Amino acid sequence: MSNETNDKTLKNPGRRGVLKATAAVAATAALPMPFIRTSRAAPVEITMLGWYGTAEADMVAEFEAANNVKFKPKYYAGGDNMLAALAQNPPGTFDLIHTDAEYASLLIESNLVDELNPADYPMDDLMHEDFGKFPGHWKDGKLYSLITRYGHLGVSYNKNTISREDAMSYKVFWDPKLKGKVGHFDWHLPSLGQMSLLNGNSQPSPFDISEEAWKAVQETTLSLKPQVGGYFDFGGTFAGLKNGEMLAMCGIGDWVTGILERDGAPVTSVVPNEGGIQWTESYSIVATSTKKDIVKKYLEYTMSAKGQVKTAQMLGYPGFAVTNAGRKLLNEVDPKEAQRSGQVNGAENDPIRLINDGRIHYRGLPAQQSLEDWNDFWSEYKNA
Numbered sequence: 001m002s003n004e005t006n007d008k009t010l011k012n013p014g015r016r017g018v019l020k021a022t023a024a025v026a027a028t029a030a031l032p033m034p035f036i037r038t039s040r041a042a043p044v045e046i047t048m049l050g051w052y053g054t055a056e057a058d059m060v061a062e063f064e065a066a067n068n069v070k071f072k073p074k075y076y077a078g079g080d081n082m083l084a085a086l087a088q089n090p091p092g093t094f095d096l097i098h099t100d101a102e103y104a105s106l107l108i109e110s111n112l113v114d115e116l117n118p119a120d121y122p123m124d125d126l127m128h129e130d131f132g133k134f135p136g137h138w139k140d141g142k143l144y145s146l147i148t149r150y151g152h153l154g155v156s157y158n159k160n161t162i163s164r165e166d167a168m169s170y171k172v173f174w175d176p177k178l179k180g181k182v183g184h185f186d187w188h189l190p191s192l193g194q195m196s197l198l199n200g201n202s203q204p205s206p207f208d209i210s211e212e213a214w215k216a217v218q219e220t221t222l223s224l225k226p227q228v229g230g231y232f233d234f235g236g237t238f239a240g241l242k243n244g245e246m247l248a249m250c251g252i253g254d255w256v257t258g259i260l261e262r263d264g265a266p267v268t269s270v271v272p273n274e275g276g277i278q279w280t281e282s283y284s285i286v287a288t289s290t291k292k293d294i295v296k297k298y299l300e301y302t303m304s305a306k307g308q309v310k311t312a313q314m315l316g317y318p319g320f321a322v323t324n325a326g327r328k329l330l331n332e333v334d335p336k337e338a339q340r341s342g343q344v345n346g347a348e349n350d351p352i353r354l355i356n357d358g359r360i361h362y363r364g365l366p367a368q369q370s371l372e373d374w375n376d377f378w379s380e381y382k383n384a
Helices: 013-019 057-067 079-088 101-109 170-174 188-198 211-223 234-242 254-262 292-303 305-313 324-333 335-341 351-356 371-383
Strands: 044-051 069-076 096-100 146-153 155-158 182-185 228-232 248-250 267-270 276-285 360-362
Touching (some): 044 292, 057 069, 057 292, 057 305, 079 096, 079 101, 096 101, 146 188, 146 254, 146 305, 170 248, 182 188, 182 234, 188 211, 188 276, 188 371, 234 248, 234 254, 254 335, 276 292, 305 324, 305 335, 324 335, 351 360
Parallel strands (some): 044 069, 044 096, 182 248, 276 360
Antiparallel strands (some): 096 276, 146 276, 155 267
């Protein structure tokens, strides 16, 4: 599957905004040194643009303490909001970008991020061959964006109301007993990708579809409107499922229900028979950063076995380890989470097994329509 965009896609407003982001960040000043006694230099501040949770203490505190740095995050939810943040903040604001893989190509094409040396990372220990040459992370044989974590989207549901058997098809969203109780994570790519899979658009990708198929996806989506009880942001998605306001949710997966399951809520997610969608997240070093050495060191830390365990346990939202060493250590230090999330060799819901069985499709940007086409329809659908 290709994550490359066509010419129409590259003309979207977010893309134009990205092209404006270019300059440098101010350097950190050292604290004055008193006579005889010395004081530690002020922490180097690393500005990160990323999804919520990626710069919280459970993820970065150990690295901060060991390296005298402090992460300053700017959080977003959804790739379009990432592009908007780049456009709205002064050039040189960010040192590190944590992004959805399908948007990495836009950063690369805009010369916003630095080339990375694959030899610096455990590329030979990645759990799947696709991860080593992930679409959109490379250009002209050079690596610019480093895969760090991933997860699968499918049907997320309340187990007290919906059976696993019924949840094994996206058709469950139309169940009469769920009228007004179906929610959407408010981002077009995940939900419309699922509607595309329901319509049978699996090859070459649910995001690479003809104009005729795109019209059919719109019709299918609009037919779900009477069932929908709301469109939710990051926090609202969690709350809607936790308090039972929503009994099923489109466009999400274990990255939401996993946290609620850990807390004992009667919710879970499955990859249905029509297939699931993989979200894939990566790190890129901003070309204008003046702190590239320490940022590179952090990327190496995230790809260590310990860093990969942190990504699987992340309090903000869980993900899957991308390295064999990371999965192995997770099973040693947190076997309960490894079992719960399927990160155990041979498990029925092992994410690698699902990929190998052809049930997972990598989320991408629209290939035959523009990003605006999908975004505009999403706005129309919400206001219908």
